[in-house]
Amino acid sequence: MIDTERIVANSIPINREGSHVIYWMTSARRSRWNHGLDHAIDLANETNVPLIVVESLALGHRWANDRIHTFVLQGMIDNRKLFESAPLTYIPYVETKQGQASGLLRSFSKGAVALVIDDYPTYMPREVANRAMEIGECCVMAVDSNGILPLRTPQRSFTTAYSFRRYLHKNILGFLARPPMAEPLKALNDLPDGKSIADEAFARANVPITPYEFIWRVAEASREGRDALSYLDIDHEVSPIDSTTGGSVKARVELSKFIEKRLDHYHVDRNHPERHGSSGLSPWLHFGHISSFEIVDAVLKHQKWNPMKITPPHNGRREGWWGANEGAEAFLDQIITWRELGFIYCHQTPNHAKYETLPEWAKQTLNEHSEDERPYIYTFEELENGQTHDPLWNAAQMQLRTEGFIHNYLRMLWGKKVLEWSPDPKVACEWLIRLNDRWALDGRDPNSYTGIFWIFGRFDRGWFERAVFGKIRYMTSASTQRKFKTEDYIQKYADS
Incomplete structure (x- = not known):
């Protein structure tokens, strides 16, 4: 059983005479370490009905593009293989006309024991969960599988990482001891097949089943894949990243490489782009192809950690509390x-994601200086195309466009310069969100908004x-260039 704090439900009771349990997968796109899947399995086992897992990708969001679609469909390929031997029905569904997915969600809800859906605090998954709650066909349960701490556990807000860290030191161990199942599919009973129920739901909604060949072609990230995507009403300028493949399999490979090769030096290397010391896991975390629980578990096992290694006091310090090495301590502070x-x-x-939610002191000081003379002012198009006077900033922007991310330290500089070169702070905030949400694989994410609003x-x-x-806080390209060698970085992206 999962913590009740992780579940929020509508007012309709569970229908124990229903024909099936549906898990509508929107943000925790994985077959492991997934509270939502755990809960759906529990319900299906209790009622002995088919479990149907629908992994859906909709069109109706602002930043739908080839990059996002390719990464998600690559994950669907993995999930199809991981689910195929389990006694459930897995359906990867890609919307081809806006609004189809909503009708399909309603159709699958008819006659269900319950509908389980991912609970996510921002962007499209949040909107889908809210709509699901209002359908009125069955009990809908949104399950929080976002992190170690349930979103609803803290009954207070936090203004700094230090204040939140103090809270974590006093509360996190209990939740670490109650993880989701590492291999939940093994907990499934021999449930009835749900294919006929799924076929009826598609027919009732008058929505076509997504052909596997389409998913496979897109996942190849080749010319054929881009041709397949060309029929969808999405942004085709933001192309797939050939060097970054979506899916749980690749996510776990990247996690193993990070722990084996980079974790122990993370505290030193993460702020040096030329050392490639960061984890690089944010795209897979964002799309739910891997859980932070699995990552933390792997790090702690690598450290041969147990709770007896914790070193009081629980005073919110960044280093030394876990009793791990410096690299692991620094990484745990980031991931948790x-x-x-x-x-x-x-x-x-x-x-x-609105400028108005900034702290009052920040809005006041930015407002007081909003009419200060800027050394440079660029248009949005000049920024998006990396056409400024600053080669280092241009390189960071071109890395975002071509690779879907910016190195951690340079992302801070990138944002500070947009604040400095925009007509006013509010415009700068809007432009940063547009740049990041459109081009970043890990955009449209709470972690991205933390970085932008920082x-x-x-x-x-x-x-x-x-x-x-x-x-x-102020940053300059000159000070950044004194911290590490930037020549190779600039040269790499100069002609992108």
């Missing part, structure tokens, strides 16, 4: 403290006052 701080903030703050003072403190920035 910073990641979950962003998720909880987004859950607690409906308009979390540029403007969220989860930070005031610094020395200066023009344009006011008391907001």
